[in-house]
Amino acid sequence: MSRGAWVEQIMGMPVSVHLRGAASGEAMPRAVEDVFAELREADRLFSTYRPDSQISMLGRGELELGDCDPLVSEVLSLCDKAREATDGWFDVLLPEPDGTFRLDPSGLVKGWAVERAAARLGKRWAADYYVNAGGDIALCARGDQPWRIGVEGASADTLVGVLPLFEGGVATSGNAHRGGHLVRPDNGRPAAELGSVTVIGPSLMWADVLATAAFVRGPDALDWLQVQEGYDAVVVALDGSVGTTTGIRGVVEAAANRTNHH
Template sequence: MTTFPGSARVEMVMGIPVSVDIRTALPRRELAPVLDDAFAWLRWVDETFNPAREDSQISRLNRGGTIRQIPELIEVLHRCDELSEATGGWFESRINGVIDTSGYIKGWALERLSRALASAGAVDHRITAGGDIRVRGSAAPGKRWHISVRDPRTGLVRKVVFTHDMGIATSGGANVVDPRTGVKQDKLGSVTVLGPDLGAADAYATAMYAMGPVLARRFAMELAEAEEYQTMIISRDGQEISTPGFAHYGAETQLAG
């Protein structure tokens, strides 16, 4: 099969391996600085928004310290407030007076990076960071990207998504709490959301995982009717429930690794 030349790189950022796979046929002398800039951006996001870093702007804000006037910080906090309202408070970046944008920031960062790569001419790419994936363009000439959606608890493939342009976020492998009580949630196996904006998909997946099975199913259907986001919910016992539009992007697979 004909493939794009491209280039790929994997680095540890935000405590997880992040891969940027560019398939556009650009000269290698152009691809190297593009990848350098990509990971510099991701490190800047971690340095700015990671609440576990004492010197991050979020940590300084939580301590009541002086912060730099960063447009991206205002953008993220504002968007988190919008998503909190959109989910009835089930996605919340402020719990007990502490700001933590973790349920949104990774998806937002990858979405911004995807747009920047496209603007730089690297229109065919896949970015992967944990349960968040952003693809754009083609994996090979005329070929859609094939994305395996895995159960974060077992690693088994539940669906394969075929797409040229999509954000895919899966929640369930990390700690998600009920924003009203602060109690860790584990009533669902996982929630995967497909949509045009990875940051929003990330937040919606986090919110639905926090909701639990009944509310999550209702919210997923309402979301699919109102916006271009489709959802697959895996229950604790392995049963799968998807919004009707999910099948447009995916194909059934065997439960195999």
């Protein structure tokens, strides 16, 4: 089956769109252009690295929520639900050393934005696709050939297994790529007790939230993820040992000997 792939740098990371049924030499389909455009718009609104983003201006008190794009209210409402669903382990108000708090919805925004963009792509592309933004993946395989997604280990250059998936989302949280950027909402310190957490399930946004919350929880992450209905996970310890929820235990072990992924 022919396959095309297109990559752009958005939100400070490589974002790739992969289509089965499209040749790599073809011009970028309009549906793919729309994915990139939607993610650029999400970056304009929500990037904490851009001082002119609405979320940055809101956090500094230079903009009122009522004056923001309606998507900002939508995301912050979802963040409230995520905080409640994770017993506070996911939070957008993160403590700073000086006792203040910074507004940072990044742990939800990326999954939310990619899931939205992929859903639009799926309505316009009749065959298989996946969108990968820095390891957060929304995918759909409509035929009998799944996408095969590698599960990252404690370091960026290791794979602990491969998951054959037909639809849904895959999100990974860890420090392999960006150092200690994930902080505990209770004390503001970088989370560093696990190697990585990968969560799969029907919604990339919620997989992203659960992976973030589980990673900052630390050692009891696997037990907590085991009871998250509809989602499964792979938790990699700092020593490289791997634990999985029961729903995918056999699948990950069976795929761990394979080397080809995506």
